[in-house]
Amino acid sequence: MKRPTVTIKEIAKLLNVSKSTVSRALRDSSEISTETKKRVLELAEQLHYAPNPIALSLLKNKTQTIGVIVPDIANRFYSSVIGGVEDISYSRGYHTMIYQSHELLERELAVTRHLALRRVDGLVVAISSQSEHVDHFNDLQEQGIPVVYFDRVNELMASHKVQVDDYKGSFEATEHLIAQGCKRIAHIAGPKQVSISRNRLEGYLDALRKYKLEIRDEWMLHTEITQAGGTERTYQLMAMRDRPDAIFGASERITMGIHLALRQLGYRMPDDVAVVGFCDLAMSMLMDPPVTSVTQPSFAMGQQATTLLLDLIESNNTPVVFETRVLPSNLLIQGSSLRKS
Amino acid sequence: MKRPTVTIKEIAKLLNVSKSTVSRALRDSSEISTETKKRVLELAEQLHYAPNPIALSLLKNKTQTIGVIVPDIANRFYSSVIGGVEDISYSRGYHTMIYQSHELLERELAVTRHLALRRVDGLVVAISSQSEHVDHFNDLQEQGIPVVYFDRVNELMASHKVQVDDYKGSFEATEHLIAQGCKRIAHIAGPKQVSISRNRLEGYLDALRKYKLEIRDEWMLHTEITQAGGTERTYQLMAMRDRPDAIFGASERITMGIHLALRQLGYRMPDDVAVVGFCDLAMSMLMDPPVTSVTQPSFAMGQQATTLLLDLIESNNTPVVFETRVLPSNLLIQGSSLRKS
DNA sequence: CTGAAAGCGCTTACAG
DNA sequence: CTGAAAGCGCTTACAG
Known part of the structure; x- marks a missing residue:
């Protein structure tokens, strides 16, 4: 046959x-x-x-294929970034292989090793929240496989980076809550070691400082980037003698958890507690009330990261200086935080 | 360097x-x-x-890699299936390449061609809703690359299939609505050419017949598998002189659209209109009220499809007869349809 | 127990 | 303008 x-x-x-x-x-x-x-x-x-592309790969040590590694493809932010990656790579004649790290360093290492052997021409990566170093990616680059990072970036990465203006998005979100009359604003952040968690926390703090609102350690909680984490921390916050009158979630999953917990506990949004999060638009609109969101240009992030990567691949010489692109986020105000004055 | x-x-x-x-x-x-x-x-x-795996591939015409093609990785059902695929393939020493067709036949063809050239050892596929034939996959099989289908299956597929008991799930969902006292039950189905749309429609119709409820053509609408489709059809239904008192959505996206439309139009669930859909559990719990769902064992579907595929790959002779596994769905009753009696 | 040779499918200096 | 040869990294009959 x-x-x-x-x-x-x-x-x-x-x-x-x-x-x-x-x-x-x-x-x-x-x-x-x-x-x-x-x-x-x-x-x-x-x-x-x-x-036969395999014969060609053996010959040229090139595969016309790039890899994408994200923590979790079910996350709308990442799947939308992947859409942007595919858009550019497809139009420039490359193929895209998609991998997930499941937020595990171990899986990230396994995938990296595999991709190195498979001779992908380059990689677009959002590191796992477990990854505190990026030696494995730096090794790859030394082997001549360029890497471009997005979303989660840090100083150890010796390459192009594409990120969103977390700090500013977070500052504006907090400012908006303040403008709504909230005085006791809590923040549920992601893991401490993730750079975006830190940036978002900073934006929140600076906004509180600017408007001279009370800053309380017990209102700044860290958690895993999961819905359950958001729910748990919300219970913790609302159980306090001095409850917050607003909660700002540092990720979509966390914010979903906040929303769910508040509903379970019988609070009304925005009047009892105002809520803001870093969410995908489509997702935030499904909620009732819809969630005010710092939206990120995810598709564009994928496009830009891929453009940088392909340029790196196609120019033989390593650039002297690496570029960090910071894309603007956008605050989309919805019912979860908009109080009728 | x-x-x-x-x-x-x-x-x-x-x-x-x-x-x-x-x-x-x-x-x-x-x-x-x-x-x-x-x-x-x-x-x-x-x-x-x-x-060097590339050298080995050239030699053996094998790659220790399987491909998965799904319409859309952002869909939780598919991303969970992919989780199951990875689980099995990882543990059996294979690598997984993930591709999306974006519901476009053209993309499906491009991906298939690429995978054939790249010599993947086999494929796990949910065809795009545009694909009315599967010649391209049958060709692949003739070239010695086995394919296992899941979710969307039809009679033209000459291979193993893994599906969910759509008919029964749909029948039970409708029966549940009837038990809640609903008399005028509408169904928003997916595209006619998709087999699961037809099965689900049949289950709905048979339940109505069994309990001798009125069947009306204008209460059975088809649409694309999108949230916008669900919203649009709901507006259409609720605008009728004889409004339905329940709406059953054939997919998660469609059901999200129904839920959103009903809220926009000011209806209360479940009292004005009861709602049931084929949803992911995590998703349905985020809605307010949470949506009664026919849940599918998506992770297990991925596992089973992959087990069948790897067995096919590793046994050199084509089996005489192909297997169709039908996994049970599960009705999870929530606030969107549960009326206090 | 070890090596030389052929070959997987292709490209590309090197001759002519 | 065309062909023979070498080689990408590996495996495996075939000799010895």
Whole structure:
């Protein structure tokens, strides 16, 4: 049943020329006669010849393939980034392999090793929240496989980075809560070691400072980037003698958890507690009330990271200085925080 | 800066033996002296030698890699299936490449072509809603690349299939609505050409028949599998002179749209309109009220499809008869349809 | 027990 | 303009 694949060799035999000639004709080399080219091309077409990319990879040590590693593809932010990656890589003739680290350093290492062996031409990566170092990626770069980072970035990364203006997004979100008259604003942040958690926390703190609102340690909680984490911390916050009158969630999952917990506990949003989060638009609109969100240009992040990566791949010399692009976030005000004055 | 990769050739040179010997030692062949093996293994270890999988692929026409094609990775159902696929393939020493068709036949064809050339060992596929034929996959199978289908299956597929008991899930969901006292039950189905849409429609119809409820053509609407589709159709339904008192959505996206539309239009669930859908548990719990859902064992579907695929790959002979596994769905009753009696 | 040779599918200097 | 040869990294009959 197996239909054998057509190779250059067969075409050569059928046409009574050498493999070299066929190869050259196929690549439209100028040193082949128009006549020969025509015969080769016609037969190739007829036989549905397609070059074997594996043979080419072995030869060139290139695969025309880039890898993307994200913590979790089910997360809308990442799946939308992947959309942007595919958009650019597809249009520039590359293929995209998608991998998840499941937020585990161990999986990230395994995937990295695999991709290095498979000779992907480059990588677009959001590191796992467990990854405190990026030696494995730096190794890759030394092997000549460029990496571009997005979303989660840190100072150890010796490459291009694309991130969102977390600090500013967070500052504005907090400022908005203050403008709504909230005085006791809590923040549920992601893990401490994740850079974006720190930036978002800073933005929150600076806004409180600017408007001289009370800063309380017990209102700044860290948790895993999960819905359950958000729910748990909300219970913790609302159980306090001095309850917050607003909660700002540092990620979509966390914010979903906050929303759920407040509903379970019988609070009304925004009047009892105002809520703001870093959410995807589509997601925030599904909630009741819809959640005021710091939205991130995820698709564009994927596009920009990929453009940087392909440029890196296609220029043979390493750039002297790496670029960090900071894309603007956007505050979308919804019912969860908008109080009728 | 580029650190060259270690090859068998170098090890051979350093040890003053032939490449053949190194290769054999590495594969622990019985015809190599323990002494030589030890020297080779030690040096390989020291040099961090890893075999080049591309060379092996070229040689064996095998890649130890399987592909998954789903319409959309952002869909929780599919991302959870992918989790199950990864679980099995990882534990059996295979790698997983994830691709999306974006519900476009054209993209599905491009991906299929690419995977065939890249010599994946097999494929786990949920076809796009545009795909009315599966010739491209049957071609693949003729080339010796087995395919296992899940979720969206049809009669044209000459292979193993893993699906959920759509008909029964749909029947039970409708029965539940009837038990809640609903009399005018509408159904918003997916595209007609998708098999699961048809099965779900049948389950709905048979339940109505069994309990002798009114069946009305204008209460059975088809739409794309999108939230916007669900919203649009709900507006259409609720605008009718004879409004339904329950709406059953054939997919998660559609059901989200129904929920949103009803809230926008000011209806209360479940009292004005009861709602049931095919949703992911985590998703349905986020809604207010939470949505009664026919939940599917998505992770298990991925596991089973992958087990079938790897067995197919590893047994050289095509099985005489293909298996269709039908996994049970589960009705999870929530606030959107549960009326206090 | 070990090595030389052929080959997987392709490209590309090197000759002619 | 065309072909023979070498080589990408590996494996495996075939000799010895």
